[in-house]
Amino acid sequence: MKFVISGFYGLGNTGDEAILEAIIDNLRTNFDNPEITVFSLSPEKTAKEHNVKSVYRAWRRENKEKVRELKSADLLISGGGGLLQDTYPTKFLFGPLPYYLLIVLLAKLCGTKVMFFSQGVGPVNSGWGKFLMKLANLADFITVRDEYSKELLHKLGVKKPQTVVTSDIVFAFQPKEDRACVESLGLKGDERLIAVSVRPWLGRTKQFEQMAVILDQLIEKTGFTPVFVPMEGHHDEKASKDVMAHMKHADKCLLLGNDFTPNQYLQFIGQCKMTIGMRLHALIFSTLMGVPHIGLSYDKKVESLLKRNGMWEVSSVLEEVDEQVLVENAMKILDNHNHYATIVKTNAEELKKEALKNIELLKEKFARD
Template structure:
């Protein structure tokens, strides 16, 4: 069975690379010898990292390779992650939404079935984006989405032809391996109270950097924490982390991890922390997966949705509504009552792992019903 995977791969985003690793590992665990090709911006790197075939994802070259892969495929997996959205500039053929839907259109022209896999949909606000969704997303044969909001939005956009099932982000089915590379890169004594911090740039907003800085200064003074910034998207998040640290009085108590660790290495580091304060969706998913209490700073409905499912929304904030004193109080409560909060997170994460595995079960049922179970 030949499977092509299309997503935001080979661009250094930890969350998306974790999605790819989770998809590949679980396909190999559940299907007999799948032949996998990934569309990636760094095809050689992707092929080496995962032992798959890989084709350059952009339209600048190797379009014949993409078409050949789609013609030979039994299934195109579009996803997972937040691919279908127009937050970023969307023109006739420019932007993420036209790109991913054009790949779907090419797959259908090649006679290949299409599954939108564990996707988070939206926002889709432009007229052109809505037209593209109604025309091309309806070409999919089957859809799984990672939250109820995404299913509702698909229906509002007129995407009603494919059956759509709510599951969970496939990263909840990630195969976690012990790897202390992140910890070993830091000058730590070993008795620190580590708190993982994930920040990112977001549009033209800036004031949240100062609010996070003030909260971390108070937590260092009151609780003696050691904040460690986890850059989930390379140099973009390193710069955002620097902007927070620059505004802190206790900047010498902070560390910023390097931007080139693997998703599993970042996940394992977060699993060793007592708390996460994070913006990036997958920093919070990693925290839930590892049973680590977390406070989210939501810049997008997908983050709020995840926090509600993990049981941590009552402790979290929308990005534009951060209250520094309340953030400090919530963090102190979580540190003091960590085992109680941890039990809530673990229970909810267990349910989401089961739902994440539904993506694979449904894929097998819909597209490879004769495939043998390798277990």
């Protein structure tokens, strides 16, 4: 079969690149010699990293190539990840929401079937965004990564295609042994590590001060070494430095480089005793590797994950963070590590089964005889 994959690819976001790698690896595991084309903002890089064909994703060039690839494809895979949302500005045909839906419309005009794949949906709050979402009814089949996304789709009037709740396809990521992150830090070998993931969010900065308080207290109480994991390049690198600027013990923290692969970050998080983080896929990586974690939920997608993997009781909504409570929760996790690791590992197995269901349903609905 021939697949075209459309998503937030080639822009340096570790979570989205992990999604792409998981989709490609699982297509190759389940289909004989699939032909794969990826719409990417860095097509040469994407083609080289994944041994696929890649076309420039934006509208400013290679539009004939997009049409040609879609016309010859058996299926457009739209996803996964949080593509269908208007958190970022949506102006007429500019912004994530119109882009991904127009790709779907173009695929249908080319006579190609469409699957929304392991999607996280929302928020969609603008009137124009809600109107555009009606185009999602063009899809032939939809899987979403949480119940909230399914409910929101129905609320927005997307009812024509069947919608099935699965989980994020990254839970079906195929890890490869790689110690590049650990080796880059020049560790002595006896350090006890806590992975930290922070991100910018709508101009809000209070979380940087709050994270600084939490990390300072954990350093004083436990002697653990916090290591910042920048999941989206220079954006998260700056956010990490903003946290350290508020810390008393910033000299006891480490910051990973921002150019490692998703698999390398995944393997590093697996070396840590705990993760404290905002980024959804830092928490998904932690779940995959059986690492207990505290999430700071800035979005429903993060809350949904934490409820499914058993870590919600020790986590917090971003706007309701109480530093002392989270320090106590972190101490509880470190003191009862095996208990929490077992919870995470058990739920990870179920989430992996749900992630693989995305591929199983794709085969069931679209595989040629």
